[in-house]
Amino acid sequence: MKTLTNTKWLTACHVDDAVENGGVCIKHEDQQIALFYFTRRNEWFATQNECPHKRQMILSRGMIGSLGEEPKVACPFHKKTFSLRTGECLSGDECAIKTFPVKVEDGLVYIGVE
C-alpha cells in the first residue's frame, strides 16, 4: 500500500459495518468508493466503485479472491477481474481501476482520498 504525504483521510465506516471477505460502497462527495475487507488475509483495500468495462457502479458488490498471490475483485456483470493492490485489469484488455490507501484505527476505517 502506498503511503502518501498529504493524504486526506475520509472516515468511511465502522469495522463492524464492513462485510467480511466482501465489499461495501462508500459515498464521498460525488464519488463512489468500494471498500473491501479481505478478512482471510486480514487486509483492507479500496478502489473506485465503477467497473470500467461498461461503466457500472458495482465493484463493491463483486466477489473477491486471489490469482496466485494477487488479491482481486470480479465484477458481477461480466466477471472482469481487477487487482485490489494495483487496480490492474487481470482479464486482458480492459483498463485499470483507481485504488486508494486504507487504514484502520480504533475500530474506524479510513480511506486516503487525496
Added chain:
Amino acid sequence: MVGNKFCEKLLEKSTDFKLIIFSDEPYRAYDRVHLSDYINKKPLEELYMCSEDWYSSKNISLHLNDPIVHLDVTKQYVESGRGIKLNYDYLVFATGSSAFVPNIPGIEKEGVFVYRTIEDLDLIKAYAGGVQKGAVIGGGLLGLEAAKALMDLGISKTSVIEFAPRLMPRQIDQAASTVLQQKLSALGLETLLSKATASIEGDQKIQHLHFTDGTILEADMLVISAGIRPRDELALKSGIVVGPRGGIVVNKHMQTSEPNIFAIGECALFEEMIYGLVAPGYEMAEVAATTICEGDKSFKGFDMSTKLKLIGVDVASFGDPFIEEPYARTIVFEDKNKGIYKRLNLSPDGKHLLGGMLIGEANSYNMLLQTVNNRLVLPENPEDLVFGERSASGQSASTGIAALPDDALICSCEGITKAQICHAVTEQNCENADAVKKCTKAGSGCGGCVPMVKDLVTMTLKQQGKYIRNVICEHFQLSRQELYDLVKIHELKTYDEILDGLGKGDGCEVCKPLVSSLLASTWNEMILQKGNDTAQDSNDRFLANIQKGGTYSVVPRIPGGEIRPDKLIVIGQVAQKYGLYTKITGGQRIDMFGAHLNDLPFIWEELIEAGFESGHAYGKALRTVKSCVGSTWCRFGLHDSVSFAIRIEERYRGIRAPHKFKSAVSGCIRECAEAQSKDFGIIATEKGWNLYVCGNGGSKPQHALLLASDIDSETCIRYLDRFLMFYIRTADPLTRTATWLNKMDGGIDYLRNVIVNDSLDMAQQWEEEMEKLILAYTCEWKAAIETPQIRKRFSHFVNVPDEKDTSVRFEEMRGQKKAADWNTPSITS
C-alpha cells in the same frame, strides 16, 4: 513491428553483428496491431514490443525520432535527420507504410485524421471530446476498426463510407457484407456503400461531406482509411528499384536491387504484392535474417487469411474466399435472424476445401484454415464443417487436430508448427496454453490460434496417458463430484472451512459460487448465513438478478402459473409503488424489473405479506413448472395438469442444483405446456403420466426423452426424487440435465436402469436425502428481511444507508421504464 522482429531473429542466429536502428517515430517499437486498445486507455507501456533496456542488453543502438534522410548505395552510408552519418555492411528497410490520403478538395480541413500511429491516435483523442458525428472513409478492415475507435470515444453517431458496393471488399462477398452491415447497424454503426466523396466542406473545420451522387453527410470529424502507401520514398531517391504503384521490389530472399540492402514488412513488394499484415512481415524478417547469416531460406508468398472481432462481430476469411463455379463448389449457410453467414468453397470434386468466409460466428476458423492449408481430405458431408459447431464442438475439433500433419502451421504470427507445440508438452512439460506460450511464443501475436493451442495441449497430454482432471480452479485441485463427496463425508458447512481443509489460496469467482451451490444442495440451509453470503454468486447474494445499470428484478413464485385476482392486484400495486417495469415472463409468471437494491427488502416485505414467496429466478434451482389448463377446463384434458404442476413446483422449490432446472405438465399429448423441452416434463395419458427427462430449450434445444410411461402420480414423484438427486450428485458445474445426459456413458438406457430399476442400489438413500432437503425448505426472502444483519446488506452506501445509488438511469418506453443503455459502447462484447 517487423524491424524489431528482424533484430530478434538475427540475434538468435548470430551475435557477430552490431545493430543500429533508426526510427521516424518518437517511440520504441510498439504493437500496431493492437493500436486501438490505446483508445480504450491501454497504457502505451503495455503496447511496447520489448522493455526499454532490451536494446542496451543486446548491444543495439537505438535512435528514436531520427529518420534516415539520405542513403548512398555506392559509398554504403546513411545519414539521419539529426546529421548522424554511418557506414553499413547490410541495410534493412522496414519502413512500413503510411495511410493513403486521396486528393479530395477540403482534405486539409481541421478535424480530418488518419489512423496509423500513436501520434495519430493522440490527435484523434484530443479532438473527439464533444464531437457528435463522426465519419470514416474506407470500409475495409482498418476503416471499420477506426469506426469502432470513434464509437469507443463516445461518438455515438458514426458512419462508414465505402466506395465499393460492399464492406471489406478484399475479404468478403456481397451476401456476407449485407449480413455484416445489418449487424453493425444494430450496434449503431451506419454504413454507406457505393459512395464516392466529392469534397469536404466547412469553414476551417469539417462540417459536411459531399458525395458525387449529390447527397450530403454531416460530420464533425473524419478519419481517412482508404488504403496504405508503402514508405519507399528514401529507396526511390537512392536509386533502388520500386514498383510502378509503390513498394520496394524484393526477390525471394528479401533483397532489393542492391543485394546487401533488404526490404521487409509493409514497404516490401514481393511478386507485385504488398503484404499488409504482421504474420507475413515476420516471415520476411526470418528470411532476411537467415539470408544475412548465409543460410538458405526463401519467401514463398503468404496466406492472407484473417480473423478478427469487429465491434464484437466475428469476421474471418481464409484461403481463396471468392473462388466460384466452375472452379469450385460453394456451400452457403445464412441465418439472417442471428446475423450469421458462412461460405465454404470446395474443390469441384468435393474433396478439398479451397477457402471461405465466416461472419457472426467463427469458432471453426482455425480448423477450416488448417483444412485448407494442409489439403486435408474433407469428410463425407462437408456441410458438417459449418453446421458442426452445433454438436459437441470439442469432439470434432480434437479428432480434427489429430489429423493435422506435424508441420501444420498453428501460430502464423510466430511461425510455430503443431510439432513444436506438441514437443513443448512432451519435452518441456508444458501442461497448459500459457506454458506453451512462454516456451514457444505460440499465441503471443494476434492470439487467434490460442483455442487450437489449448486443444493440442489437451490432446497431447491425453496421448501421454496423463489424466486430465476436470479440476475446479487454481484453488481446488478436485472435480466438483470429488468435492461434493468430501463435503458430505466431512460435514463441512462453510466456504472458509472447505477452502482451509481442501483448497489453497483465497478463492475466486469460479470456486466460491460452486462451493456455495454444493453446500446448498447438500444441506439446503439459508444461503446468506454469516460467513457464506460473500461466497455466493452476485445474484444469489442479493436474492435477485442484477440488471443493466445495477438494479434488480423481482420474481415471486407463481406455482404452475396459476394466480388469483387479488394476488395479481398486489403485484400491480407493488410495481406501481416502487416504479417497476412489469412483464409476463416466458416461464408463466411475472417479472418486475428496475428495483433499487435499497428497495428490495421493502418490496419483498409487501409481497410476502400478501402470501408470495421467492421464485428463485436468481438461483441454480427450480425455476418454473409450467402447466396447461388441463382437464379442469380443456375439452381434451385427461388429467388435472395444473394441480400436478403446483404440487411438483412446491415440492422441489428452492433446491439448489448444478444448474437451474425447469419443468412442465401438459394435460394431453397436444402438449400446450411444452413439457418435452424441459429438464423434466410430464404428459397426461389415458392411464397416468408419461415422464420425460433431460430436455432443454435455450441455445441448443433438445427434446426430452421418455423415462417411464403410464405411471401414477406417486411413482412419478419417486422417480423424480431419484432423478434429481442423481443429477445433483454427479453433474459438472453449470451443466443442465440435457448436457449431463449427453455425456453419460450408456445414455438414457443407463439412466432408466438407475432410476427405474435401481441398478445402483441408491434409490432409497436418494429418496431420503430428497425428503430432508424438502423439509429444510424456507423462503429465503422471508429469512432475509427478518434477519437484521442480512437485511442491512441491502443498501447501496454503507455510510449513508438510506440513500439510493444516484448513478442509476432509466429511460421511458411505452409508458413504462427501461434501463438506460450501457454508459460506453461495448469494446469486445
